[in-house]
Amino acid sequence: MGQGIEAPRRFQGRSDELGGADISCADACAEFQSGGPSAGRRHSQTVAFFVDRLTNFRCRCDTPLVSDPPVPRPLRRPRVVTRHGEVFVDPYAWLADRSSGAVLEHLASERAYYDARLTTSAAERAALLTAMHEGLPKRVARPVGWWGADELWHRWDRGDEFGRIVAGRSERVVLDLDAIADGHGHVALGTFEISPDGRWLAWSIDRRGDEGFRLTFRDLVTGTDHDVVDRATAPGGAWDAASESFHYVTMDAAARPFQVWRHRLGAGDDEHVLTENDERFRITTRRARDGTAVLIESHSRDTGECWHVAAEPPAARSIGGRHHGVDYTAESWTRAGVPGFALVTDWRAREFRLMWTPMSDGAAAPPTWVEVRPEEPGTRLYSVHPFAGHLVLDERSGGRRRLTVARDAAPAVATQVITSRHPAGTVCLDPKTPWSSDQLWVRDESRVDPAEWRRIALTASEPIAPGPPAVAAPVHAYVSRRLRVGSPSVPVTVIAHSSTPMDGTAPALIYVYGAYELVFEPHYDPALSALLDTGIVFVHAHVRGGGEQGRAGWLDGRLGLKTNTFDDVLAVADAISDGSAAPAVHVDGSRLVLRGMSAGGLAVAAAMSRRPGRWRGVIAEVPFVDVLNSMSDPTIPLIVNEYDEWGDPSDPEQWAWMRTYSPYENLPPAGDRPDVLVTGSLHDARVPVHEPAKWVAALRDSAPEWGSRCLFRCELQAASHSRPTGLRSRLEYEAELAAWVVNLVGRR
Numbered sequence: 137m138g139q140g141i142e143a144p145r146r147f148q149g150r151s152d153e154l155g156g157a158d159i160s161c162a163d164a165c166a167e168f169q170s171g172g173p174s175a176g177r178r179h180s181q182t183v184a185f186f187v188d189r190l191t192n193f194r195c196r197c198d199t200p201l202v203s204d205p206p207v208p209r210p211l212r213r214p215r216v217v218t219r220h221g222e223v224f225v226d227p228y229a230w231l232a233d234r235s236s237g238a239v240l241e242h243l244a245s246e247r248a249y250y251d252a253r254l255t256t257s258a259a260e261r262a263a264l265l266t267a268m269h270e271g272l273p274k275r276v277a278r279p280v281g282w283w284g285a286d287e288l289w290h291r292w293d294r295g296d297e298f299g300r301i302v303a304g305r306s307e308r309v310v311l312d313l314d315a316i317a318d319g320h321g322h323v324a325l326g327t328f329e330i331s332p333d334g335r336w337l338a339w340s341i342d343r344r345g346d347e348g349f350r351l352t353f354r355d356l357v358t359g360t361d362h363d364v365v366d367r368a369t370a371p372g373g374a375w376d377a378a379s380e381s382f383h384y385v386t387m388d389a390a391a392r393p394f395q396v397w398r399h400r401l402g403a404g405d406d407e408h409v410l411t412e413n414d415e416r417f418r419i420t421t422r423r424a425r426d427g428t429a430v431l432i433e434s435h436s437r438d439t440g441e442c443w444h445v446a447a448e449p450p451a452a453r454s455i456g457g458r459h460h461g462v463d464y465t466a467e468s469w470t471r472a473g474v475p476g477f478a479l480v481t482d483w484r485a486r487e488f489r490l491m492w493t494p495m496s497d498g499a500a501a502p503p504t505w506v507e508v509r510p511e512e513p514g515t516r517l518y519s520v521h522p523f524a525g526h527l528v529l530d531e532r533s534g535g536r537r538r539l540t541v542a543r544d545a546a547p548a549v550a551t552q553v554i555t556s557r558h559p560a561g562t563v564c565l566d567p568k569t570p571w572s573s574d575q576l577w578v579r580d581e582s583r584v585d586p587a588e589w590r591r592i593a594l595t596a597s598e599p600i601a602p603g604p605p606a607v608a609a610p611v612h613a614y615v616s617r618r619l620r621v622g623s624p625s626v627p628v629t630v631i632a633h634s635s636t637p638m639d640g641t642a643p644a645l646i647y648v649y650g651a652y653e654l655v656f657e658p659h660y661d662p663a664l665s666a667l668l669d670t671g672i673v674f675v676h677a678h679v680r681g682g683g684e685q686g687r688a689g690w691l692d693g694r695l696g697l698k699t700n701t702f703d704d705v706l707a708v709a710d711a712i713s714d715g716s717a718a719p720a721v722h723v724d725g726s727r728l729v730l731r732g733m734s735a736g737g738l739a740v741a742a743a744m745s746r747r748p749g750r751w752r753g754v755i756a757e758v759p760f761v762d763v764l765n766s767m768s769d770p771t772i773p774l775i776v777n778e779y780d781e782w783g784d785p786s787d788p789e790q791w792a793w794m795r796t797y798s799p800y801e802n803l804p805p806a807g808d809r810p811d812v813l814v815t816g817s818l819h820d821a822r823v824p825v826h827e828p829a830k831w832v833a834a835l836r837d838s839a840p841e842w843g844s845r846c847l848f849r850c851e852l853q854a855a856s857h858s859r860p861t862g863l864r865s866r867l868e869y870e871a872e873l874a875a876w877v878v879n880l881v882g883r884r
Contacts, residue, residue, distance in 0.1 A: 205245070205248055205249050205252055206249075207249065207836060207843045207844050208242060208245040208246050208249055208848075209833070209836065209837070209843070210228060210231065210242045210829075210833050211230075212227035212228070212837070213227065213228075213229070213230045214226070214227045215227075215229040215230075219764075219768070219785070219791065220788045220791050220792075222795075224764075224801070226765065226830075227833075227834075227837070228826075228829070228830040228833045228834065229765070229830075231826040231829045231830050231833070232824065232826040232830075234818065234824075234825065234826070239826075240852075242829070243818065243825065243829065243850045243852060244850075244852060246829070246832070246848040246850045247848075247849070247850045247851075247852055249847070249848075250847050250848060250849045250850070253847055254872065256879065257872075257875035257876060257878075257879050260875040260878050260879060261871045261872060261874075261875035262871075264666050264667070264670075264871045264874045264875055264878070265867060265868060265871035267665075267666035267669060268662045268663050268665075268666045268867045268870065268871060269662075269867065271662030271663075271665045271666060272294070272662050272863075272867075273586055274293070274294055275291060275292070275293050275294075276291070276292040276299075276586075276587075276863075277289045277290065277291040277292070278290050278579070278587065278589075279566045279568070279577055279589065280301060280328055280568070281328060281329070281330060281568045282330070282568060282569075282570055283303055283310070283330055283334055283356075284334050286303045286304055286305050286306065287303075287304040287577075288301055288302070288303060288304065288310060288330075289301065289302055289304055290325075292863050296314055296863060297314055297317065297862040297863055297864050297865065298313035298314050298316075298317050298323050298325075298861065298862055298863070299313055299314065299863070300312040300313055300314060300315075301313070301328065310337065310356070311325075311328070311337070311339060311354075313325060316341060317862075320343055320854065321853055321854055321855070321860075321862070321865065322342075322343060322344070322345050322853070322854035322855050322856065322860070322861055322862075323341060323342075323343060323861060323862070324341065324342040324345070324347075324349075324856055324861045325339070325340070325341060326340040326341065326342060326349035326351075326369070326370070326371035326372070327339055327340040327349065327351060327369070327371055327372055327373050327384070329372075329373055329374070329375060329382070329423075330356070330375075331375045331379035331382075332375060332377060332378075332379050332427060333379040334356065335355065335356060335357060335379060336353055336354065336355065336356065336375075336379060336382075336401065337353070337354040337356055338351065338352075338353055338373055338375070338382050338384070339351075339352055339353075339354060340352065340369055340371065342856070343854060344819045344854045345817060345819040345820070345821075345854050345855040345856040345857070346391075346819045346820075346821045347370075347391065347821045347822075347856070347857070348368030348369075348387070348391075348821075349368065349369050349370065349371060350364065350365070350368075350369070351364070351365040351369045351373075351384055352364050352365075353382070353399075353401060362401070362402070363399065363401060363402070365384065365399065365406070367386050368386065368387055369384050369385060369386055369387070370384075370385040370386070370387060370393040370420070372384075372385065372420055372421060372422060373385070373421060373422075374421050374422050374423040374430040374431070375423060376430060377427055377428070380400060380401060381398050381399060381400045381401070381450075382398070382399045382401075383396055383397070383398050383399075383409060383421045383430050383432075383445065383450075384396070384397055384399065384421070385397075385419055385420060385421055389771075390415070390770070390771065390772070390773045390774065390775070390776070391773035391774060391821050392415065392418055392773070392774060392776075392777060393418050393419050393420065394411060394412045394413075394417075394418075394419055395408065395409075395410065395411045395412070395419070396408075396409040396410045396411075396419060396421050396432055396452070397409060398450045407450050409432075409445060409450045409451075409452055410432055410443065410452045412434045414436070415770075415776035415777065416436040416437075416776055416777055416779060416780060417434045417435060417436045417439075417441075417777070418434065418435060418436075418777060419432065419433070419434045420432070420433050420434075421433075424444075424467060424468035425467060425468060425521060425522055425523075425571045426468045426469075426470075426522065426571045427571065428468050428475070429444040429445065429468055430444065430445040431443070431444055431445075431466060431467070431468070432444075432445065432452055433465060433466070435463065436777065436780050437652075437694075437777075437780030437781050438461055438463055438780055439458065439459070439460055439461060439462060439463055440458075440462070440463040440464050440465065441454060441456070441457065441458040442454070442455045442456060442464065442465060442466035442477075443455060444466075444468075444477075444495075453497065453498075453499075454498075454499035455477050455479075455493065455499060455500070456477075456479060456481075456493065456499055456500055456501070456502065456505070457499035457500070457501055459483075459501070459502060462481065462482065462483045462502060463481065463482050464479045464480060464481035464482070464483065465479070465480050465481075465519060466478070466479055467519075467520055467521070467522055468522070469492065469520075469522045469527075469544070471492050471508075471544065472545075474494050475494070475495045476492055476493055476494040476495050477492065477493055477495065478490060478491075478492055478508075478520045478522060478527070479491040479492065479493060479505060480517055480518070480519055480520055481502070481505070482687065483502040483505070484502075485510070485511035486511070486687050486688060486691075487511055487512070487513075487514075487515060487516045487517065487686050487687050487688070488511065488516065488517040488518070488687070489507060489509060489510050489511040489517065490507070490508050490509035490517065490520055490527075490529070490547060491505040491506060491507050491508060492505065492506045492508050493505050493506065508547045508548065509529075509542075509547045509548045510548070512531075512533075514533060514534065514686070515531050515532065515533040515686075516531060516532045516533075516683070516686035516687055517529060517530075517531050518530045518531060518532070521565060521567065521569075522544065522571065523569075523571055523572075523573065523574075523594060524571060524572050524574075525543065525544060525594075526541060526542065526543055526544060526551075526594045527541070527542050527543075527544050527547050528540070528541055528565060528576065528594075529541075529542070530564075530565060532655070532683070532684070532686060535618070535627045535678065535684050535685065536555060536556070536562070537555075537556070537562045537563055537564065537655075537657065538553055538554060538555045538563065539553070539554040539555075539563055539564075539565055539576070539578065540552075540553050540554075541553075541554070541576075541594060551595070554576075554578055554592060556580050556581075556582065557580055558580070558581070558582035558585050558616070559582075559616045559617070559618065560582050560583070560616035560617070560618055560629045560631065560658055561580060561581055561582035561585060561658060562580075562581065562582070562657045562658050562659070563578055563579065563580050564578070564579050564657070565577070565578055565579075566578075566579070566589075574593060574594050574595070575591045575592065575593055575594065576591070576592045576593075576594065577589060577590075577591060578590050578591075578592050581658070581659055581660045582616065582658050582660065583616075583631060583658045583659070583660060583661050583664050583674075584612055584614040584616070584631060584660070584661075584664065584665055584668070585612075585660060586660045587659070587660055612665070613633055613634045613635065614631055614632065614633055614634065614665070614668060615631070615632055615633075615634050616629065616630070616631045617629070617630045617631075617719060617720075617721060618630075619717055619718060619719060619721060621707060621708055621711035621712070621716070621717045622704065622707035622708065622710075622711055626677060626678065626679060626680075626704045626707055626708055627678040627684055627685065628675060628676065628677055628678065628708055628711075628712075628717070628721075629658070629675075629676040629678070630673060630674070630675050630676075630712075630717075630721050631664070631668060631673075631674045631676075632668060632673040632674065633668045633669060633671065635671075635884075636668070636671050636672075636673060636884065638673075638720050638721055638722050638723070639722060640713075640715060640722040640723065640724060640725075641724055642671055642672070642673050642723050642724060642884065643671070643672050643673070643723065643724055643727035643728070643729070643752070643881035643882065644672065644673040644674070644675050644712060644723040644724070644727070644728055644729070645667065645672055645673070645674055645675065645728075645729045645730075645731060645877060646675045646676075646677055646705070646708060646709060646712075646728060646729070646730050646731070647674070647675070647676045647677070647731050647732065647736075648676075648677045648679050648701075648705050648730070648731075648732045648736050648739045648740060648743075649679075649681075649682050649732060649733070649734075649735060649736035649739070650679040650680065650681035650682045650693055650701040650704070650705075650732075650735065650736060650739050651681045651682065651693070651694070651701070651734075651735035651736070651738075651739075651781065652681075652682075652683075652690070652735065652781060653682065653683035653687065653689075653690035654682055654683055654735075655682060655683040655684055656676070656682075658676075662867070663866075663867060663870035663871070663874065666871075666874065667874045667877070667878075670878050670883045670884065671883055671884025672877065672878070672881065673712075673721075673723050675708065675712060675721075675723075677704065677705060677708040679693065679700075679701050679704035679705055679708070679739065680692045680693030680697075680700045680701055680704050681693025681694055681698065681700070681701040681735075681739075694781055694782075695780075695781070695782070695783055695790070695793065696783070696789075696790070696793045698782065698793060698794075698797065699742075699796065699797055701739050701742075702739060702742045702743050702746060702797065705730070705739055705740070705743040706743060706746065706747060706750065709725070709728055709730075709743075709750055709751075710725075712725075713725025713728065725750075726752065727752050727880075727881040727882075728750065728751050728752055729751065729752055729753040729754070729755065729877050729880060729881060730743060730744070730751050730753070730754045730755070731754075731755040731757070731873075732755075732756065732757070732759070733757035733758060733759075733858070734757070734758050734759070734760055734822065734823055734857065734858075735760055736757075736759075737756040737757055737758060737759020737760055737761065737823075737828075738759055738760040738761060738763065738799065740754050740755070740756050740759070741754070741756050741759055741761050741799035741831070742797045742799055742802070744799075744804055744809075744810065744812070745797075745799055745802045745803060745804045746804075748804035748805065748807070748808055748809045748810060749807075749808040751810040752810055752811070752880050752881055753810050753811045753812070753813070753876070753877060753880045753881070754810050754811075754812045754813070755812075755813045755814075755815075755873060755876075755877070756812065756813070756814045756815070756828070756831075757814075757815045757859075758815055758816055758817060758820055758822070758823045758828065758857055758858075759799070759814065759823065759827065759828055759831065760823050760827065761798070761799040761800055761827050761828065761830075761831040762798070762799075762800045762826070762827040762830055762831065763782065763794050763797070763798035763799070763800070764785065764791075764794055764795060764798045764800070764801060765800070766824070766827060767779075767782055767783070767784075767785045767794060768785045772824060773821050773822070773824075774821075774822065782794060799831060800827075800830060800831050800834060803834060803835060803838050804835075806838055806839035806842070809839060809842050809845070811845045811846075811880055812832075812835065812845065812846045812847070813847045813849065813873065813876055814828045814831070814832050814846070814847065814848045814849065815828065815848075815849045815850075815851070816828035816829060816848065816849070816850050816851065817850075817851040817855040817856065817857065818850070818851060818852050818853075818855070819854060819855060819856075820855075820856070820857045821857060822857040823857065825850065828848065828850075829848065829850070832846055832848045847876075849872075
């Protein structure tokens with residue numbers, strides 16, 4: 137490619153605007169300029185223009201574009217640091233100052249370089265984006281709550297970006313997010329809670345992407361907004377039973393949710409309820425399912441405490457106290473006529489069990505809790521949802537999500553078990569289904585099957601009514617397999633087009649995460665279907681550190697055992713490449729692309745450092761790659777809360793754990809490296825943008841001749857830690873990444 141980008145010669149395709157004729161590059165440029173843009177625009181902009189206006193085209197032009205801008209190379213300003221007797225030289229520490237004009241200028245140059253290089257995949261990107269849009273149902277909807285007896289749905293119609301929340305039967309719009317966005321590229325809905333009397337809505341929005349949500353109260357009778365909370369709040373909250381006050385959570389200087397406040401509608405100053413002073417803990421609040429209490433929970437990685445709040449004064453009373461190494465969550469549950477709390481806890485039960493304690497003025501220690509459902513080997517219990525007369529348990533068994541229903545008089549005996557209808561699908565319960573309901577709202581979907589919402593009677597195992605604006609699963613040509621590879625075995629989900637051969641000739645995209653016991657559930661993804669249609673095999677490696685293998689899998693991939701995560705990534709890549717994965721999964725080991733986000737970005741970066749020649753390409757989205765420096769800076773948001781996941785750098789032994797794998801200090805050799813695409817966001821509150829910026833700079837500095845093959849997609853506008861929140865913008869983002877992958881490994 138050299139210094140110029142070779143673009144195609146002719147646009148071949150039909151255009152109603154241009155009479156359906158083939159269009160030469162000269163004609164294209166003339167047409168483009170006649171449409172308004174000034175003369176002298178780059179040919180790459182012409183390509184982009186016709187990408188938007190033509191479909192099913194191929195562009196073959198050997199006219200070179202103007203040269204790429206130079207590869208960004210920030211200045212080296214060495215900072216010397218000594219930690220635990222080891223001297224470190226950090227040449228790019230200065231990139232951590234986001235208020236610096238020089239830093240912002242460098243990030244802008246990175247984005248300009250990425251955008252210039254992106255023109256090489258314009259045609260592929262357009263084709264993929266078209267396929268992704270075609271994979272969307274005409275209407276997408278998910279339940280978000282209840283308004284009296286009416287279900288509330290977050291609905292996207294064709295053309296919507298953020299959608300709107302509507303009442304199911306009347307179709308009345310309760311909250312129009314597209315109107316609220318008013319042209320903003322980022323809008324994230326945090327809180328959405330309707331008061332018990334149906335009069336008030338507490339709702340919050342983040343417009344920057346820094347997860348500081350602005351809380352507002354709307355009168356649903358008049359449609360007017362009142363009482364804006366003038367500080368950044370966390371998502372969620374709880375109304376009291378009288379619909380007079382709302383409990384919400386605020387954040388400290390490190391963006392940690394740490395205080396609960398009570399807001400009285402129309403009153404003056406808000407009342408303080410509770411402060412969590414331990415920086416390892418994050419606090420949340422919600423309304424009990426039966427409406428009898430406001431519940432507060434505070435959790436570190438392995439310890440929890442829960443409170444219930446009395447109405448007057450707003451005093452929080454601990455339910456079970458705090459005991460190091462004991463985690464539990466609580467839900468109101470009147471058992472045999474005695475008011476109390478259902479506790480899901482790991483006390484003497486690694487995969488959690490269900491216990492109960494009566495309501496009292498003081499905290500009840502674990503030895504006094506009553507077991508009502510013992511730990512089930514191989515089954516991770518997540519939560520309990522009491523209904524009038526029944527309990528619904530949210531669990532994972534054999535790696536698959538399931539809902540277990542039992543009568544509250546016999547919680548250890550299942551009356552029905554609800555699982556996905558799809559081979560590699562998932563189910564989830566709408567947690568806001570009213571406590572008094574005799575039906576469940578259950579969502580069932582897979583990555584290639586759109587979500588179907590089913591009403592299921594608590595006393596029956598079959599749907600008793602069709603789901604509302606849900607879409608029936610289409611007849612498609614995709615095959616899903618679940619298998620285990622390596623030793624110890626790693627669960628893997630493989631999805632491919634039915635026509636894609638599994639004989640070692642097809643390329644593959646491997647996706648990993650592997651931290652916090654988090655599971656990326658297989659939600660429907662039209663972007664993935666478009667990628668599968670190109671002949672690429674999708675492989676989701678459920679590595680240790682994540683939650684697919686329950687609490688045991690997490691414990692085996694954190695702290696001093698973190699390198700097990702990276703071992704699993706390589707084991708999966710080897711097994712699917714040499715044909716040892718069963719049943720019948722064999723891909724081309726020379727055409728593997730690895731992708732991971734955040735902690736998954738750390739996993740893919742570490743795997744690349746270990747064996748760079750294993751991969752054709754690596755996508756590291758908002759990657760946590762500057763582990764040693766970030767974990768040593770408690771002023772960075774959420775860092776102290778992370779000590780129980782990665783380690784405390786003040787401890788020499790724990791420092792040594794992180795030193796062995798931190799990608800910034802463990803760069804891959806300068807020889808056989810893959811192409812790399814890195815993302816970052818200026819307003820990211822979880823992984824500061826300087827982490828990917830420093831890593832990219834260090835990678836290029838250590839292999840200058842390779843530097844042009846490393847791209848950094850830095851988002852300078854409002855954007856969150858994860859992918860874009862808008863429906864169209866998310867698909868555009870996915871099309872960019874998918875086109876990059878297809879250009880590397882090719883179509884079938």
